Amino acid sequence: MDKKTKLLSKKVARIRGWIQAIATLLTNIHISNLLKGKIYQGKIKTVCVPGLNCYSCPAATGACPIGAFQAVIGSSRFKFSYYITGFFILLGVTLGRFICGFLCPFGWFQDLLHKIPGKKFSTARLKPLRYLKYIILIVFVILLPLFVTNSIGMGDPFFCKYICPQGVLEGAIPLSLGNTAIRSALGTLFSFKCLILITVVVLSILFYRPFCKWICPLGAIYSLFNKISFLNIKVEGSKCVGCNQCSKACKMDIDVCKTPNHPECIRCGACIKACPKDAIQYQFLGKTCPKKEQQQSTITNR
Amino acid sequence: MKTKRTFLSILTLCIALLFTACSGKGTADTEKSQNTKTESGSKSADDSDSKLNDLYQQENQIFADHEDVWNKAFGMMSKSAADPNGNYADSLADTVESNKESFTDDELKTLTADIETIRKIEEQIAEIEKKNTGSDKTDQKNSSKDASPFKNFSGQDYDGNSVDESLFSKNAVTVINFWFTGCKPCVAELSKLNELNDAIKSMGGEVVGINTETFDGNKTAIKEAKTILEKQGAKYRNLSIDSSSDAGKYASDIMAFPTTILVDRNGNIVGDPMLGGIDNQDNYDTLMKQIQSVIDADSTKK
Numbered sequence: 001m002d003k004k005t006k007l008l009s010k011k012v013a014r015i016r017g018w019i020q021a022i023a024t025l026l027t028n029i030h031i032s033n034l035l036k037g038k039i040y041q042g043k044i045k046t047v048c049v050p051g052l053n054c055y056s057c058p059a060a061t062g063a064c065p066i067g068a069f070q071a072v073i074g075s076s077r078f079k080f081s082y083y084i085t086g087f088f089i090l091l092g093v094t095l096g097r098f099i100c101g102f103l104c105p106f107g108w109f110q111d112l113l114h115k116i117p118g119k120k121f122s123t124a125r126l127k128p129l130r131y132l133k134y135i136i137l138i139v140f141v142i143l144l145p146l147f148v149t150n151s152i153g154m155g156d157p158f159f160c161k162y163i164c165p166q167g168v169l170e171g172a173i174p175l176s177l178g179n180t181a182i183r184s185a186l187g188t189l190f191s192f193k194c195l196i197l198i199t200v201v202v203l204s205i206l207f208y209r210p211f212c213k214w215i216c217p218l219g220a221i222y223s224l225f226n227k228i229s230f231l232n233i234k235v236e237g238s239k240c241v242g243c244n245q246c247s248k249a250c251k252m253d254i255d256v257c258k259t260p261n262h263p264e265c266i267r268c269g270a271c272i273k274a275c276p277k278d279a280i281q282y283q284f285l286g287k288t289c290p291k292k293e294q295q296q297s298t299i300t301n302r
Numbered sequence: 303m304k305t306k307r308t309f310l311s312i313l314t315l316c317i318a319l320l321f322t323a324c325s326g327k328g329t330a331d332t333e334k335s336q337n338t339k340t341e342s343g344s345k346s347a348d349d350s351d352s353k354l355n356d357l358y359q360q361e362n363q364i365f366a367d368h369e370d371v372w373n374k375a376f377g378m379m380s381k382s383a384a385d386p387n388g389n390y391a392d393s394l395a396d397t398v399e400s401n402k403e404s405f406t407d408d409e410l411k412t413l414t415a416d417i418e419t420i421r422k423i424e425e426q427i428a429e430i431e432k433k434n435t436g437s438d439k440t441d442q443k444n445s446s447k448d449a450s451p452f453k454n455f456s457g458q459d460y461d462g463n464s465v466d467e468s469l470f471s472k473n474a475v476t477v478i479n480f481w482f483t484g485c486k487p488c489v490a491e492l493s494k495l496n497e498l499n500d501a502i503k504s505m506g507g508e509v510v511g512i513n514t515e516t517f518d519g520n521k522t523a524i525k526e527a528k529t530i531l532e533k534q535g536a537k538y539r540n541l542s543i544d545s546s547s548d549a550g551k552y553a554s555d556i557m558a559f560p561t562t563i564l565v566d567r568n569g570n571i572v573g574d575p576m577l578g579g580i581d582n583q584d585n586y587d588t589l590m591k592q593i594q595s596v597i598d599a600d601s602t603k604k
Contacts, residue, residue: 037557038557039557041554071484074486076484077484150486150490151533152489152530152533152534154484154486154489156486175557175558179557180574181557181558181574181575181577182557182558182577184574184577185558185576185577185578
C-alpha cells in the first residue's frame with residue numbers, strides 16, 4: 001500500500017503539466033467565444049474557478065475568485081463576501097496551494113514561459129519580496145475597494161483594474177481583438193497593464209513563477225491554509241538520508257526536509273521526483289495521522 | 303549564451319509588436335465593418351451613398367471649423383422656420399440675416415462664406431438624391447430586412463408609463479445609454495448624461511437610459527436604479543425593456559459598460575457604439591460631435 005502511494009505521487013508529479021493543461025481548458029471551456037469577442041454569461045459563470053482566471057476571458061467557464069471578491073466588497077450593497085470567503089476556506093483547507101501548482105492557468109502560463117531556454121536566475125536571495133503579495137492582498141484586494149469609494153459607496157476592483165496581468169492576457173487582448181467597440185475604447189490604462197504583462201512574461205522566463213511568488217493575492221490566501229490543508233506533502237524521517245536533493249530541486253526556495261508544508265510550497269512535486277529514497281509523498285487526510293480524520297468527521301457531522 | 307539572449311530580446315520585441323499590430327489591424331477592421339454595414343443595396347447606390355456621406359462630412363467639417371460662430375447661429379435657428387423643401391443653405395442664410403446684429407463683421411463674413419460653400423454642396427446632394435429616388439426604394443427594403451433592434455421598440459418608464467418607437471420619431475436623435483446599477487463608471491457619468499440631456503433638448507435630442515438589471519420590469523432593480531438616479535441628479539428618462547425583445551437582446555450582447563449609442567428618428571442606430579463614460583471630456587466632445595452630425599443630417603433630409 002505504502003509503496004503504491006509513493007509511485008502514485010511520483011506519477012502525479014510527472015504528469016503535472018498535462019493536468020495543468022486540462023485544468024486550463026476546463027476553466028476556459030467556451031473556446032469558440034474567443035473568435036466572437038463575446039463573454040459567456042450563463043448560470044455557471046456565478047461559480048468561482050479555483051485558479052486565477054479572468055471573468056472577462058471570452059472562454060471563461062466561471063468567475064475569478066479574486067475578481068469576484070473585489071466586486072462584492074466594492075459594491076454598494078454588500079461589505080463582505082461570505083460566499084467567496086467560504087470558497088477560499090473550503091479550497092484552502094482541502095487543497096491549499098496545490099491549486100497554484102496544478103490548477104491555475106496563469107501558473108501554467110508561467111511554467112511554460114520558464115521552459116523557454118536561456119539563463120535562469122535563482123530567487124533564493126529575493127525571499128523578502130514574498131511578503132509583497134500579502135501587502136497586495138490587503139491593500140489592493142481588500143482595503144482600497146472597501147474604502148476608496150464614490151458618493152454611493154462603490155469602489156473599484158483595484159487589483160483587477162491596475163495590476164492583474166491575467167486580465168490583460170485573457171480579458172483585454174482577446175476581447176479587443178474580437179470586438180471593435182472595445183478596441184476603440186482602449187487607452188493608457190491598457191498600455192500600462194500591457195507593460196505589466198510584458199514585465200511578468202520576461203521575468204517568468206528568467207525566474208521561476210515570479211508572479212506566484214511575489215504578487216498573486218490568490219496564492220497569498222491559499223498559502224495561509226498550506227500548513228493545515230488536507231492534501232499535503234509528507235517527508236518520512238525514517239527513510240530520509242539528509243541528502244538535500246529535495247531542497248535543491250525546489251524552485252520555490254523551500255527547505256523541504258524542515259518545512260515540507262511551507263506557505264510557499266505549490267505542491268509541484270519537484271522534491272518528490274528528486275528524492276532518491278522515495279521518502280517524500282503526497283498525502284490526503286494523511287493516513288498516518290488519524291487525529292485529522294477524526295476532526296474531519298466531527299466537522300461533517302455538524 | 304549569446305544566441306539565447308538575442309532569442310529573448312527578439313521574443314520580447316515580437317510581443318511588443320504584436321500589440322501594435324493588433325491596434326493597427328483594429329482600425330482596418332473598423333473601417334471594414336463600417337463598409338459592410340453600408341453594403342446593402344446595389345453598387346451604384348453604394349457609390350452615391352459614399353458620395354453623399356462625403357458631402358455631408360464636408361458640411362460638418364465646415365461647421366466644425368468655425369464651431370464657435372456656428373453654434374451661436376444654430377442656437378438662433380428656429381425649427382419651424384426651416385423650409386423642408388428648400389436648400390438648407392437658404393434657411394441658414396435666413397437665420398443669419400435675421401440675427402445680423404448679434405454677430406460681428408468678421409463672424410458674418412465667415413458665416414456667409416461658409417453658407418455659399420454649403421449651398422454648392424447642398425445642390426450636389428439634391429442632384430444625387432434625385433437620381434437615387436429609384437434605388438432608394440430598394441435601399442429601404444433592404445434596411446427593413448436587417449431591421450434595427452429599435453424598430454419595434456416597447457418599454458416602460460420607471461413610473462409604469464408605456465413607451466413605443468414614437469420615442470425616437472419625436473426627436474432628431476435619441477442618445478441611448480446602457481448601464482447597470484453595480485457599474486461604477488456607469489454611475490459616475492449619470493450626472494453628466496443629465497447635463498447632456500439638458501443641452502440637446504433644444505436641439506431636438508433626448509437622452510434615454512436603459513439599465514440592464516431592470517429588464518422585464520424587475521421591481522427591486524427599478525427601485526435601486528431610481529434611488530441611484532436621484533442621488534446622482536439624473537432626471538432624464540430611464541426605461542425598462544423586455545429581455546426577449548430585439549432591443550433587450552441587443553443590450554445583452556453588450557460586453558462593456560457604459561455603452562452609449564445614437565438612434566435617429568427612424569429607429570436606426572447611427573455610427574458605432576461609444577464605450578466609456580462621458581464624464582471624460584474627450585468622450586463627451588466626440589459624442590457631442592456625433593449628435594450634432596445626426597441632427598444636421600436629420601434637418602437636411604427634411
